[in-house]
Amino acid sequence: MSAYFHSINWKNAIALPTVLFSLGLIPTYCLAAGTLQEASDALGASKIQSIAFTGTGRWYQFGQAPNPKSPWPPFDVSSYNAAINYDQSAARVQITRKQVVESGRVRPAPVEQKPDQYVSGKVAWNLATPPGGNAPTVQPQPLQIEERTAEIWATPQGFLKAAAAHNAVSESYKGGSKVTFSVGKNRYVGTINAKNQVERVQTWIDNPVLGDTEIDYAYSDYKDFNGISFPTHITRKQGGYPVLDLKVSSVTANPNVQIDVPAEASNAPAITVTSEELAPGVYYLRGGTHHSVLIDQKDHLVIVEGPLNEARSEAVIAKAKELVPNKPIRYLVNTHHHFDHSGGVRTFAAEGATIVTHQDNKPYYEKVWANKHTISPDRLAQSNKPAKFSAFSDKHVLTDGQRTIEVHAIKNSGHNDAFVLVYLPAEKILVEADAYTPLAAGVPAPASINPYSVNLYDNIKRLKLDVDKIAALHGPGVVNLGDLEAFVGKSQSASN
Numbered sequence: 001m002s003a004y005f006h007s008i009n010w011k012n013a014i015a016l017p018t019v020l021f022s023l024g025l026i027p028t029y030c031l032a033a034g035t036l037q038e039a040s041d042a043l044g045a046s047k048i049q050s051i052a053f054t055g056t057g058r059w060y061q062f063g064q065a066p067n068p069k070s071p072w073p074p075f076d077v078s079s080y081n082a083a084i085n086y087d088q089s090a091a092r093v094q095i096t097r098k099q100v101v102e103s104g105r106v107r108p109a110p111v112e113q114k115p116d117q118y119v120s121g122k123v124a125w126n127l128a129t130p131p132g133g134n135a136p137t138v139q140p141q142p143l144q145i146e147e148r149t150a151e152i153w154a155t156p157q158g159f160l161k162a163a164a165a166h167n168a169v170s171e172s173y174k175g176g177s178k179v180t181f182s183v184g185k186n187r188y189v190g191t192i193n194a195k196n197q198v199e200r201v202q203t204w205i206d207n208p209v210l211g212d213t214e215i216d217y218a219y220s221d222y223k224d225f226n227g228i229s230f231p232t233h234i235t236r237k238q239g240g241y242p243v244l245d246l247k248v249s250s251v252t253a254n255p256n257v258q259i260d261v262p263a264e265a266s267n268a269p270a271i272t273v274t275s276e277e278l279a280p281g282v283y284y285l286r287g288g289t290h291h292s293v294l295i296d297q298k299d300h301l302v303i304v305e306g307p308l309n310e311a312r313s314e315a316v317i318a319k320a321k322e323l324v325p326n327k328p329i330r331y332l333v334n335t336h337h338h339f340d341h342s343g344g345v346r347t348f349a350a351e352g353a354t355i356v357t358h359q360d361n362k363p364y365y366e367k368v369w370a371n372k373h374t375i376s377p378d379r380l381a382q383s384n385k386p387a388k389f390s391a392f393s394d395k396h397v398l399t400d401g402q403r404t405i406e407v408h409a410i411k412n413s414g415h416n417d418a419f420v421l422v423y424l425p426a427e428k429i430l431v432e433a434d435a436y437t438p439l440a441a442g443v444p445a446p447a448s449i450n451p452y453s454v455n456l457y458d459n460i461k462r463l464k465l466d467v468d469k470i471a472a473l474h475g476p477g478v479v480n481l482g483d484l485e486a487f488v489g490k491s492q493s494a495s496n
Contacts, residue, residue, distance in 0.1 A: 033175075033176070033194045033195070033196055034175060034176025034177050034192050034193060034194045034195075034196060035170065035176075035177055035192070035196075036160065036163055036164070036168060036170050036177060036179055036192065038192075038196045039160055039177075039192045039196040039197065039198060040160045040161075040164065041196075042195075042196035042197070042229060043156055043157055043160060043196070043197070043198070043228075043229050043230075044157070044227075044228060044229070044253070045157045045160035045161050045164070046161075046164075047253075047254075048086065048157050048161075048228070048253055048254060049085070049086055049087050049254055050083070050084060050085045050086060050087070050253075050254055050255055050256075050257040051083075051084050051086075051155070051157060051228075051230075051251065051252065051253055051254075051255070052081070052082065052083040052084070052251070052252045052255045052257065053081075053082055053230065053248050053250065053251045053252070054079070054080060054081050054082075054248070054249055054250045055077075055080045055234075055246040055247050055248040055249050055250075056077055056078060056079065056080060056246070056247055056249065057077050057080065057244070057245045057246040057247050058074050058075065058076060058077060058100075058242070058244070058245040058246075059074075059075045059077045059080075059095060059097050059243070059244055060072035060073065060074050060075065060241065060242050060243045060244070061073050061075065062238050062239065062243050062339075063207075063209070063239075063338060063339030063340070064338050064339070065241075065337075065338075066102075066105060066414070066415065066416055066417060067360070067416070067417040067418065068337050068360055068361055068363075068364035068417075068418055069360075069364070071241035071242065072239075072241050072242070072243060073099065073100070073102065074099075074100040074102075075097040075098060075099050075100060075113075076097065076098050076099075076100055077095060077096065077097045077246070078096045078097070078098070079094070079095065079096040080093070080094075080095050080096075080246055081093070081094045081095075083255065083257045083259075084152055084155065084158065084257065085257040085258070085259060086152070086157070086158055086161055088120060088121070088257075088259065089119075089120070089121055089149065089152060090118075090119060090120035090121065090152075090257070090259040091118070091119050091120075091148060091151065091152050091259070092116070092117070092118050092257070092259055093115075093117045093148075093151075094114070094115070094116050094117075095113075095114070095115050095117075096112060096113070096114050097112070097113050097114075097115075098110045098111065098112050098113065105414045106414035106451045106455075107414045107415075107451065107452075108446075108448070108450050108451060108452070109447075109448050115128070116128065116136070117141075117144070117148065118148075118259060118265075119144070119145060119148035119149060119152070120259045120260075120261050121261070122145060123140075123142075123145070123261045123265050123266055124140075124141040124142060124144040124145045124148050124265075125138050125139060125140050125141050125261075125262065125264075125265035126138075126139040126141055127139070131440070131443040131444075137264075138262045138264035138265050140264070140265050140266070140267065140268040140269070142268045143309065146186070146205045146206065147205055147215070150186060150203050150205055150215060153183060153188065153203075154188070154201040154203055154215070154217045156197070156198035156219055156230065156231065157230075159179075159188065159190050159198055159201050160198065162181065162183060162188065163179050163181050163188075163190070166181040166182065166183055167181060168180065168181035169181065173191055174191070174193070175193065175194040176191060176192045176193045176194050176196075176199075177191070177192045178190070178191050178192075179191075179192065185375050185376070186203055186204065186205060186375070187203065187204060188201060188202070188203045189201070189202045189203075190202070195222070197219070197222050197229070197231075198219055199218065199219055199220070200216070200217065200218050200219070201216075201217040201219075202214060202215070202216050202217070203215050204375060205375065206373075206375040206376040207239070207339070208308070208309040208310060208339070208343035208344065208346070208378070209339050209342055209343055209345075209346075209368060210239050210368050210371055211368075211369075211371035211372055211373040211374075211375075211381070212371060212372045212373060212374055212375050213238060213239055213371075214237075214238070214239075214240075215236065215237070215238045215243075216236065216237040216238075217234065217235070217236050218234070218235045218236075218237075219231035219233070219234055220232075220233045221233045225250065225251035225252075225253075226251075226252075226253070227253070228251055228253040230248065230251040231248060232247060232248045232249075233246070233247060233248070234246040234248060269288065271287065271288070271311055271312060271315045272287055272288075272315070273285050273286070273287045273292075273315045273316055273318070273319040274286050274287065275294070275319060275323055276477075276478070278293075278427070278429055278469060278471060278478060279424070279427040279429060281295065281296035281297075281324075281403070282294070282295055282296070282424065282427055282429060283295075283296075283320075283323055284471050284477070284478055285303075285316055285319055285320070286477070287312070287315065287316075288312075289474065290305070290307035290308055290312070290340065290341070290473060290474065291305070291307075291471075291472075291473045291474070292304060292305045292306070292307065292316050292473065293305070293422070293431050293471055293473075294316075294319075294320050294323060294324070295403070295405060295424070296323075296324045296327070297327075297330075297398075297400035297402075297403060298400035298401065298402055298403075299327065299400065300327055300328050300329070300330035300331075300400070301320055301324055301327050301328065301329045301330065302329075302330065302331045302332075302333065302398060302405060303316065303317075303320060303329055303331070303332050303333070303348065303353070304332075304333045304335070304422050304431050304473075305332075305333070305334065305335055305341060305431075305433060305473050306332050306334065306342070306343075306344035306345045306347060306348045307340055307341050307342075307343060307344055307473070308340055308343045308344055309343045309344055310343075310344055310346070310347045310378050310379065312343070312344050313344030313345075313347035313348060314347060316344070317329065317347070317348070317351060328352065329348065329351050329352070329353045330352075330353060330354065331353055331354050331355075331356050331390070331398055332345060332348035332349075332353040332354070332355050332356065333356045333357070333398075333405075333407055333420070333422055334355055334356065334357040334361065334420075335419065335420050335421070335422075335432070335433040335434070335473070336358070336361070336415075336416040336418060336419045336420070336433070336434070337357075337361045337364055337365070337416070337418060338416065338434070341433055341434070341473075342365075345365070346369065346378055346379070346380040346387070347378065347379055347380070349380050349385065349387040349388070350378070350379035350380040350382075350383050350385060351379075352385075353388075354388040354389065354390050355387060355388065355389050355390070356389075356390045356391075356392075356396060356398070356407060357389065357390075357391055357418075357420070358391065358392070358393070358409060358418035358419065358420055359391040359392055359393050359418075360417065360418035361391070361418045362389045362391040365387070365389070366387075366389075369387060392407070392409075393409065394408070394409050395407070395408050395409070403424070403426065404424075404425055404426065405422065405423075405424060406422070406423045406424075406425060407420050407421075407422055407423075408420060408421055408422075408423060408459070408463055408465075410432075410435060410455070410456065410459050411459060411462070412455060413435065413452060413455045413456075413459075414451055414452060414455070415434055415435065415452045415455075416434070419434075419435070421435070421456070421459070423463075423465050423467070425465075425466070427468075427469075428466055428467055428468035428469065429467075429468065429469045429470075429471060430460070430465065430467045430469070430470045430471065430481075431470075431471045431473065432456060432470065432471075432472060432473065433472070433473035433474065434452065434473075434474065435452045435453060435455065435456035436450075436452070436453040436456050436470065436472055436484055436487065437472055437474040437475040438470075438472050438475040438476060438477070438479045438483060438487075439475070439476075439487075440475065440476045441476070445487070449487075449488055449489055450487075450488075453484065453487055453488050454488045456484070457484060457485070457488050457490060460481075467481045468480065468481060469481075470483070470484060
């Protein structure tokens with residue numbers, strides 16, 4: 001017996017009481033409440049291979065705050081259905097939601113959204129019906145694998161199962177335990193209360209804007225659902241603000257959750273950048289869902305927008321150097337701070353470019369870019385370079401003495417409060433993102449006019465911009481001003 005006691009890892013999560021219990025040396029009632037073993041027994045973790053739960057509440061759109069200082073915008077959730085297969089590390093989440101109308105902010109009329117999201121092992125995808133389509137199609141989501149996997153192992157039973165499988169370390173905490181373990185690059189920290197309930201789980205994932213980003217799950221008001229104890233209230237915060245507030249109404253233990261990976265889900269499209277010259281030295285860099293614009297100046301380059309993530313921006317940088325070799329990228333113009341439009345901005349800062357953006361975005365970037373980037377260090381984190389900014393309030397002009405580039409604030413948009421457009425007066429080209437997205441061929445016009453597009457049109461008139469072409473950074477391509485006028489219900493004569 002003494003040799004066995006010398007072999008015990010005294011810092012291990014289960015520690016001495018559980019070891020003694022497993023040897024039959026102490027009865028169950030002598031185990032301290034709030035331990036990993038007691039919680040696992042109380043929540044039936046070892047007996048649950050799958051779980052499903054439903055609820056209603058609020059969902060919040062991460063990374064899309066209308067102001068750099070505001071929380072993520074809220075959506076009412078009328079239906080939330082989650083099904084998890086722990087053995088497969090797979091999950092499906094179906095949500096029915098509608099955006100909440102915020103006082104004082106003009107947005108498009110809320111429409112019901114029904115995202116259908118999946119993850120299985122190392123593959124993530126959505127099922128969605130494209131505009132004008134009849135059947136849902138598979139949309140690979142490789143960038144969502146980390147977060148969706150975290151949602152599996154952060155559920156109460158999932159946390160306990162993962163802790164048992166990954167050498168968790170436990171310590172006493174507020175009458176219960178704090179349990180820590182890692183799954184690959186991701187660390188999990190959970191607290192178990194004296195009632196043997198998982199109260200909180202924290203984990204960290206990588207985000208292109210925020211770096212090491214905490215996801216904080218809180219569980220309360222546990223209830224017995226046909227023999228399974230599960231919380232009836234779940235909240236989740238990400239990046240410091242709520243992303244989910246759910247009232248659970250039903251729970252099913254060990255349902256049949258079979259999630260097969262479609263062949264299309266594993267075939268994530270390669271990152272490609274194609275170019276179209278809109279005017280001498282002005283290139284529309286198209287790719288996927290988000291585009292950029294390259295402007296060739298006398299002794300340097302200017303790029304409008306570094307979207308999505310580092311991989312996308314690296315591809316844009318490579319295309320720029322291919323089109324115009326031997327010139328540095330001196331400026332990157334950022335239209336707004338929404339994460340799909342700012343996820344690659346750090347890459348341009350690492351390239352040495354000065355970031356041109358609205359003055360309200362500069363302190364936000366300086367704050368969040370100070371976060372650690374240890375989970376997946378990007379180029380800026382590795383370089384230790386300080387980012388350079390050129391911030392403005394209303395108008396900023398870039399020129400090489402030959403070509404002038406104007407950057408204007410978009411005033412009073414309901415989409416974003418620190419929002420800019422780019423205008424090339426000699427070429428009569430307008431570059432914008434999110435204010436107006438041209439419709440693809442065959443897609444029916446929306447039932448109501450988008451107020452963001454009306455606002456863009458009003459700003460063009462306010463600024464007296466003589467626009468010919470619009471290079472929208474979403475959508476099928478470059479259009480004429482007449483297309484925007486038709487979209488917002490303005491006649492050509494009214495614009496003259």
